[in-house]
Amino acid sequence: MRATLLAVGLAACAPQGAPPIAPVEVTVAAADAGSIVSSPLAAPPPRESDRRCSARVRASTIKTPSNCQLDERLSRGPGTLTFPCAGDGEAEIVFGEHRFEGTIASGLLELALTTELDWDDGCHWETRQGIRGALRDGRRVKLTWSYAEQPVSGTRCAGACKAQADIDVELEDTEVP
Numbered sequence: 001m002r003a004t005l006l007a008v009g010l011a012a013c014a015p016q017g018a019p020p021i022a023p024v025e026v027t028v029a030a031a032d033a034g035s036i037v038s039s040p041l042a043a044p045p046p047r048e049s050d051r052r053c054s055a056r057v058r059a060s061t062i063k064t065p066s067n068c069q070l071d072e073r074l075s076r077g078p079g080t081l082t083f084p085c086a087g088d089g090e091a092e093i094v095f096g097e098h099r100f101e102g103t104i105a106s107g108l109l110e111l112a113l114t115t116e117l118d119w120d121d122g123c124h125w126e127t128r129q130g131i132r133g134a135l136r137d138g139r140r141v142k143l144t145w146s147y148a149e150q151p152v153s154g155t156r157c158a159g160a161c162k163a164q165a166d167i168d169v170e171l172e173d174t175e176v177p
Helices: 002-013
Strands: 025-029 036-040 052-059 079-084 089-095 098-105 108-118 124-134 140-153 162-176
Touching: 089 108, 098 124, 124 162
Parallel strands: none
Antiparallel strands: 025 036, 052 079, 052 162, 079 089, 089 098, 098 108, 108 124, 124 140, 140 162
């Protein structure tokens, strides 16, 4: 009978369900005073090098031969350039759901987007699109967009096209949250 009571007592102490969730506070002992200070956990403030800025961008008229049909991504409306406020690092321009990715180094922006598609000529094509230019302290800047395509597979493919356009950048003092 004693063994039965002991087993029942152990079963009553077993955890049941998820543990309770409560706010967490950290207790830190001050090094010089020996007193205890209590404060909630907080994220450190962002470093200057981590801050991101943005600018609005819009492409001018695309220059290409009249018989070319392009798989371009920037004529459908304005886009957003995002880059490190402090200078060098990763950068991107987004037009709709299309993302040009790359870097900015010493003020020179270089971004790229590569796409593939099956065309009505029965060939599989690749496009290479790039955006390049210098970001300066001025309020308006122009970048250059370039476009080139080539068949990846297929026979009797249509002729490849090239194109270019200017991109106006309106620099803002806008930091990305």
